[in-house]
Amino acid sequence: MRRLRSIPLLLACAVPFAVVAQDNPDPVDPNPEVVTVDVEALRAEIQQILDEHRIPGASIALVDRDRTIWAGGVGRADVAADIDVTADHLFRIGSISKSFTALAALRAVESGLLDLETPVRELAPEIAFTNPWEATHPVTVAMLMEHTTGFDDLHFPEWVVVDPEISLAEGLAVHPHSRVSRWPPGTRMAYNNSGPSVAAYIVEKVTGTPFEEYAREQVFVPLGMETSTFHVPRGADLLAKGYEPDGVGEAPYEHIIMRPSGSLNASARDMARYLRMMINRGTLDSVRLLAPETVTRMETPTTTLAAREGVTHGDGLGNTTLFVNGHHFRGHGGTITGFRSRSAYSSELGVGYFVSINKRSGAVAVIERLLGERLTEGFEPPRGPVAVLSDDELRAMTGSYQLTTPRRQFFYGLDRLLLVRRIILEEGKLFLLPTVGGGWELVPVTATSFRQEGEPVPTVFGGVDEEGNRILQTGRDGNYMRVGTARLRSQQAVALTTFLLLLSAPLFALVWGPARIFGRMKTIPLRTVLYPLLATLSIVVWFFLPGQFASPLDMGTVSGWSLTWFIGSLAFAALTALSLFVSFRRDSVDGGRLIRLHSRLVSLACTVTLLYAWNAGWIGLRTWAY
Structure with a gap:
């Protein structure tokens, strides 16, 4: 299975050169006025990073226009054989x-x-x-x-x-x-x-x-x-x-x-x-x-x-x-x-x-x-261009945007909920806000292109596509389409409510499980609370466990993990249907109104999840044939 422009060479020529070449780099015509790099100090810093992250080795090349400054390695190319990385290791x-x-x-x-x-x-x-x-x-x-x-x-x-x-x-x-x-x-x-x-x-x-x-x-x-x-x-x-x-x-x-x-x-x-x-x-x-x-x-x-x-x-x-x-x-x-x-x-x-x-x-x-x-070091970062736009021009960019170009369609059901951008106008400035975390200012370069502070070129394009939709294009971050804020917030509210209800099922089981063991809650039929719980837990088995532990090779063949996805998704659908049936039965239960309400809400949350997963193509998916 994922950035910068700079300054003329005339500025580089003013910087003295002091380089220690390593591992017999390619012969070049020496030019003593290009770049200063202390290779031995750099090697030590890289080794420290490798040690901190338990990485065996690294292959490194540093060059300027006329020479190889350093071509070599740090650490081990082969741990068992105790072989150091060299400039020639592939x-x-x-x-x-x-x-x-x-x-x-x-x-x-x-x-x-x-x-x-x-x-x-x-x-x-x-x-x-x-x-x-x-x-x-x-x-x-x-x-x-x-x-x-x-x-x-x-x-x-x-x-x-x-x-x-x-x-x-x-x-x-x-x-x-x-x-x-x-x-x-x-x-x-x-x-x-x-x-x-x-x-x-x-x-x-x-x-x-x-x-x-x-x-x-x-x-x-x-x-x-x-x-x-x-x-x-x-x-x-x-x-x-x-x-x-x-x-x-x-x-x-x-x-x-x-x-x-x-x-x-x-x-x-x-x-x-x-x-x-x-x-x-x-x-x-x-x-x-x-x-x-x-x-x-x-x-x-x-x-x-x-x-x-x-x-x-x-x-x-x-x-x-x-x-x-x-x-x-x-x-x-x-x-x-x-x-x-x-x-x-x-x-x-x-x-x-x-x-x-x-x-x-x-x-x-x-x-x-x-x-x-x-x-x-020694090169002044260029100042990015700036355009002055009217409030009306800036306001045209504001709104909520959802991702429309997932790299992997398989994950789009998650991406469209999680990868959301909002652009707001405050005190004459545009700010781009991700789903979570802080945002950043969008500095205008033209009426349709913007950059972040410190970036030398525009990285965000805002325009209208062939269908007339307002869009953002952000390189590899994807293509986003503006959607109604009310619609987006309702989607997010449903998603959050659904998640909290699903989470409540196993937490509530920590209450009713011991209570039933010790002879309480006998008037509540076990199936009323059990099926919503099983439907919720089946999501973990079907969706989250393969997502956490399965490799693409596991999912691309008939394996334990791919069968877990296939059978688990069908089991989730069946358990959701059962939980709906038992939680909405008409038979009354003395003293169990709140429990029945909770079971119904969890069953509805499972149903919403099922419909969304079905729309995403996940239910009954044979990943080995996907």
Whole structure:
């Protein structure tokens, strides 16, 4: 299965250089006036972070425009064998793979073999996908890589196939049900893993060369990335081992079925060369991989409503916006079994970094922040633009907004309740408020684009879609549509009331259970209180336990967890029907009016939950076929 712009190089040249190079970085022409980094001190800080979070090791690259400052590692590549991470150890970099898939596609574009605006139906009619808007909004190659096809992310059965040698055509044929456009393509963004893989298949088809081989010939070899590979590395001793959340057990090498979207293995030394090429707008040490304007196209979103209004925040082709210490960077992140990675660069500042850790941990963001701070020390963050809007223009943005573009449709039943935004106007300023927690001011850049304080570019676009709905587009955070505040508050009130009633059932059982054991409440039929309790508890068994403990592989096969979901949801439906029946029976119960009222309310809460879950497609869902 997820930012900053900067300042001219003239400012960088005023900063003295004092760098200790580690692990024999690539030879470069030394320039003593670029960036100051104390590598040994930085190494110690990173080691402390690894120790605090029980992460075995990290692969690190720091570069400036002309050199590799540091390419090496901290900690262990293999704990059992006590092997230190070096500049040459291959780490699995997950979705950063999409950046290299885009580079390969753009090489085909520059060779005249591919046009990004060509509809996919014309290039690969054999690839299955569904687009109800094909006549007016055909899916193009650019949309595949900018995540604007409307496709769902991979479904559970697609996560199950981990064959590292399966062909692209075979992988795309495994379970095409996820490739359904849920809104007109080229209007909204929702991140997914199948789009870039379809683009890679098209590259393979138009070039007549297997994609991995084409990427090697056209990207890795010219850049000197000799050991980088989408396949399992032949030299097993070069591959760092990934680890489970405890930092001790080794994680399996699970290959994503869509190799071009997440299977690349790369070293710090190789990633340093990639970053320098991007900083230098397509050229590395006199070798030109891409034209500068092609690199700019790679970095520029073009296929959303916001992009067509000039908003540059968001995903281009395998490349997204990042904010580092107040500066505008571009890059990508990646997560795969046993590893988490980040890469980022700024051509304006002439610096970039890469980090990969061999455990899935949020601590990668801590290391990333540290690297960004070290590389941008001495650079003044740019002041973001500001526009002056009238109160009427600002007021047009106010209201309540609900998410309409879930990355995974399976979770939309939760997302639409939890991912809500409100925009209010106070004392001539707009504030964006999330569902919970504090909000932030929206600083106008134009009448339709806004940024947060400290951001150098607009990140929020407010406009009107083709259906006339007022929307917010916020990059990977999603597309939100304005809804009536009264309607939204009523939904939230029903959801909260339902939750509290469901919670009250087991709490009340702590009262009536012991009471019945000790001979009290005998006039209350057991079924009156038991069935609502069982219906409520079945939600925990059916919904929350698989959500907490099951993996995508568990849910993508007929397993204990997937059967728990399937049978548990049906059991919840049956128990809800029984609880409704017994709690609303006409027979009277002496002295039990409040108890009967509570049972009826809990039964109604279960019914509301059942209807909502049915609408979300969760009841009776066979996740192994979803």
